[in-house]
Amino acid sequence: MKIxxxxxxxxxxxxxxxxxxxxxxxxxxxxxxxxxxxxIDTLLIAGDVFDTSTPSHRSQELYYRFLCDVSGTCCRxxxxxxxxxxxxxxxxxxxxxxxxxNVHVVGAITESPEDEVITLYDxxxxxxxxxxxxxxxxxxxxxxVEPGETLEDKNIKLVEGVxxxxxxxxxxxxxxxxxxxxxGYTGIPIIAMGHLFTMGGKTIEGDxxxxxxxxxxxxxxxxxxxxxxxxxxxxHLHIPQCxxxxxxxxxxxxxxxxxxxxxxxxxxxxxxxxxxxxMGIHELEIPCFQKLERISGSFDVILAKIDLLKLxxxxxxxxxxxxxxNVISNLREVxxxxxxxxxxxxxxxxxxxxxxxxMCAMQEEETLDDLDVREVFKRCLDAHxxxxxxxxxxxxxxxxxxxxxxxxxxxxx
Numbered sequence: 001m002k003i004x005x006x007x008x009x010x011x012x013x014x015x016x017x018x019x020x021x022x023x024x025x026x027x028x029x030x031x032x033x034x035x036x037x038x039x040i041d042t043l044l045i046a047g048d049v050f051d052t053s054t055p056s057h058r059s060q061e062l063y064y065r066f067l068c069d070v071s072g073t074c075c076r077x078x079x080x081x082x083x084x085x086x087x088x089x090x091x092x093x094x095x096x097x098x099x100x101x102n103v104h105v106v107g108a109i110t111e112s113p114e115d116e117v118i119t120l121y122d123x124x125x126x127x128x129x130x131x132x133x134x135x136x137x138x139x140x141x142x143x144x145v146e147p148g149e150t151l152e153d154k155n156i157k158l159v160e161g162v163x164x165x166x167x168x169x170x171x172x173x174x175x176x177x178x179x180x181x182x183x184g185y186t187g188i189p190i191i192a193m194g195h196l197f198t199m200g201g202k203t204i205e206g207d208x209x210x211x212x213x214x215x216x217x218x219x220x221x222x223x224x225x226x227x228x229x230x231x232x233x234x235x236h237l238h239i240p241q242c243x244x245x246x247x248x249x250x251x252x253x254x255x256x257x258x259x260x261x262x263x264x265x266x267x268x269x270x271x272x273x274x275x276x277x278x279m280g281i282h283e284l285e286i287p288c289f290q291k292l293e294r295i296s297g298s299f300d301v302i303l304a305k306i307d308l309l310k311l312x313x314x315x316x317x318x319x320x321x322x323x324x325x326n327v328i329s330n331l332r333e334v335x336x337x338x339x340x341x342x343x344x345x346x347x348x349x350x351x352x353x354x355x356x357x358x359m360c361a362m363q364e365e366e367t368l369d370d371l372d373v374r375e376v377f378k379r380c381l382d383a384h385x386x387x388x389x390x391x392x393x394x395x396x397x398x399x400x401x402x403x404x405x406x407x408x409x410x411x412x413x
Contacts, residue, residue, distance in 0.1 A: 001120075001128045002039060003191065005270040006031065007046035007235030008254040010085065012059035015259070015292075015317065016347045021058055026289040027255045028066045031269070034284065035075050038271060042120055042129070043075055046235030046252070047083025047136055047195030053090065071101035077120050081135040082107040083195040083235055088135065106133040109141050113168045119176060127180050129189050129274065130173045132229070136195040136236075137162055151396055162196065163224040170226040177228075187277040189230040196220060197236055198243045201251070204261040222246055230279060231272050240268045240283060247281065255286050260319045263292035291316040298324040299331070306338045315343035321350040374399070 011024050035043065050059055070078060080103065082088050088107035095105040104118050118131045142161025143154065173190045180188045199219040222244040225232055232249040239262075240253035252270045257263050267286040272279065293316040295305045302320055309316060318339070322331055332349050339346060377398050381391055 001041050001122075001274045003042045003044060003129075003231070003233075003272040003274075004031075004035060004038070004040045005044045005046065005231075005233040005250070005252045005272065006255060007195070007233070007252055008048045008083070008238055008258075009045070010048055010051040010254065010258060011062055012055050013051040013258060018317065018345070018347055020256070020290070021062070023256050023289045024059075024062055027286065028062060030287060030289075031255075032066065032069050032073065034269070035070060036073050038284075040075050040271070041122075042077040042079065042131075043070060044131075044191070044193055044233045045078070045080045046193050046233050047081050048085045048235055049080060049083070049091065050086055052085065053087035055090070067098065067101060067103050071103065076102055076122070077118075078103040079118060079131055079133050079193065080105045081133050081193050081195060081235075084136045086136070104131075104133065106135050108135055109137065109165070113165075114172055116169050117172045117176065127185050127188050129191055130176050132166070132169045132173050132190065132192040134166060134169055134192065134194050137165060141165075159220055159224065162220050166192070166194075166225055170228055174226075174228050187274075189274050189279070190228050191272075192225065192229045192232045193234075194232065195235040198222070198234070198249075200244060201237045202239045202241055203237060204239060204259075204265070222249055225249065230274075231281070233270070238262060239265065240270075248279070250281075252283075256289060257292055260292055260294045263294055292319070293317070294319045294321070296321040296323060298322075299326070299328055302335065303338060306335070306344075309344060310339075310342055313343075318344055318346045319348045319350070320346060321352055323352045 009024065009027075013020060034040075049063060055063075067078060078101075080091065082091050086107070090107075091105050092107035095103075095107070098105055106116055109116065116133050116135075118133055119127055120129045120131060122128050139158065142165055143157045146153075149157075170190065170192065177188050177190060180186075197219045199221045201219065230248060232243075234243070234249065234251045237251045238254040238258055239251065241251050243249040243251070250270055252268060253265075254262070255267050255269070257265060257267070267288075268283040269286060270281065270283055272281050291314065293305075293309065293314070295302050295318060297305070299322065302322060306318075309318075320335055322328060328334070328351075331351060335346055335349060374395075377395070381394065386394065
């Protein structure tokens, strides 16, 4: 049995206002071909299918067309869990219809953990694997709020809540596994899924990965996951990586760079094969569908790099950062003129002039794209001269409000 692990598609994500549907479409086409080429039996999509809880019609079209295309291939099962960017009710709405295509969707936990345990069968109705499809666990799903709690208390409860939920779901899977063994079906693997932040997980600045819980302390360790799990397919972090030195607990990462911080990163999916009670794991590199280039330096360095890219007939999208000391009043005009007649596009120009840093805190071309919601709040505190001793509680309260807004399922009635 062959399983392909992917996650964090973020369909609908833009790059400084530039729509990226062509990239998403190219990736999904490549993924369909890869499934056929490698004779994949099961596809796991570990959350953040969409970039927002209200995806555009074009994003939805790409998603449903892909599911339809793959259902007509050798791939017998597709399992989709919700990530923190997804709307649980939106993903769940067509789940009954999608079951006709052998697509299993788990948008949120229910009162019955059995709903997250899926048995996969082959064409002869022989059990092949048991999947614990655990979606993104929202704060309200796994922790009861109590008065007087400290931030540390909350994080301890969050980690314990994650652990207890995986124990419950995997216990059900273990029971099924035992029944299969008694019926003569030995070596049925338990595969788990999740969308969370593990301790020591690697991120990159500007990758758009949100902290899942307030305080950023609720990063779970590998000991949270039951030892009965043969392979754990994780989503949320965009860098392909194993967790805490393990081989079988992995993030496959996002399939395309979500920002210029990921521009030089090799994107991957993971193929897992179970054969004769052994497990083989290998990463498969994803082609680059749209080159991103970050150019940083003096005025001469920037122009020289653009000239080099022109010689290479590059079609990259550029982020240009000027860090020279001289004031270049027509920087944007000169850069725009330099790429005329090429297939390159300038997506952003950042002017990091030293004189600007000295003269004012806000840079001439700084916009909200340069800031996240926490930085905006920090600047509000600065503007109102809030003393440091009062900031911790205010920041924690603000972060809780922001988290509740992110987790609110606006599609639910």
